[in-house]
Amino acid sequence: MHDFSQRDPISGVSESLWQRWSPRAFDGSAIDDDVVARLIDAARWAPSCRNEQPWRFHTSTANTFNDFLALLVEGNQGWAQSASLLGFIVCERHFQRNGDPNHHARFDAGAAWMALTLQARAEGLYTHGLGGIKYDEVAAYLAIDTQRYDVVMGFAVGRAVEVSALTDEQRAREIPNGRMALGDIWQSYR
Numbered sequence: 001m002h003d004f005s006q007r008d009p010i011s012g013v014s015e016s017l018w019q020r021w022s023p024r025a026f027d028g029s030a031i032d033d034d035v036v037a038r039l040i041d042a043a044r045w046a047p048s049c050r051n052e053q054p055w056r057f058h059t060s061t062a063n064t065f066n067d068f069l070a071l072l073v074e075g076n077q078g079w080a081q082s083a084s085l086l087g088f089i090v091c092e093r094h095f096q097r098n099g100d101p102n103h104h105a106r107f108d109a110g111a112a113w114m115a116l117t118l119q120a121r122a123e124g125l126y127t128h129g130l131g132g133i134k135y136d137e138v139a140a141y142l143a144i145d146t147q148r149y150d151v152v153m154g155f156a157v158g159r160a161v162e163v164s165a166l167t168d169e170q171r172a173r174e175i176p177n178g179r180m181a182l183g184d185i186w187q188s189y190r
């Protein structure tokens, strides 16, 4: 069990939420294709503005993992090489219905990402978001039309290394972090 002492959820908040965290030490084991399909299918059920579903997911396989890895900034490549799968989330910039800019597209992609993440937890997997990616190179690799699509973020998926198997150096950083106090993010108007 990892050290959750920095986390102080109110009693009753779902463990699937407060015990989710972003490991950097993964065991590199393979993930079955049908599990990957369930992760993306989970994302499909996220809510979105006008049900436009602006999210698009691009994921690596064993053949392309190193290509995806090279598209992360160097600081992320070090730990992300232990992940099982890497992916990029791209969103459609405009509403399909009328071509207007969709100002909620990235927000909706975030909701889909969280759905993917919670499905990952249900599968015994963890995700780790990646803002540190080479955005222009990602767009070129994926051959996306950047007038139409925006590269939103990358992500790693894998199985977290058990605490007992971590090196001392890893153990110091594989500690789930804390959060601002509830009162710092919430005002209730009475």
Ligand SMILES: Cc1cc2nc3c(=O)[nH]c(=O)nc-3n(C[C@H](O)[C@H](O)[C@H](O)COP(=O)(O)O)c2cc1C
Binding pocket: 020, 021, 022, 023, 076, 128, 129, 130, 131, 132, 133, 153, 176, 177
């Ligand atoms: C959009 C986004 C971008 C992120 N980019 C990086 C990144 O480039 N490198 C990294 O190590 N972690 C990255 N993270 C992970 C965050 O640092 C992490 O989610 C945050 O510290 C909260 O920790 P937790 O996920 O363990 O609860 C990113 C997370 C998100 C959601």
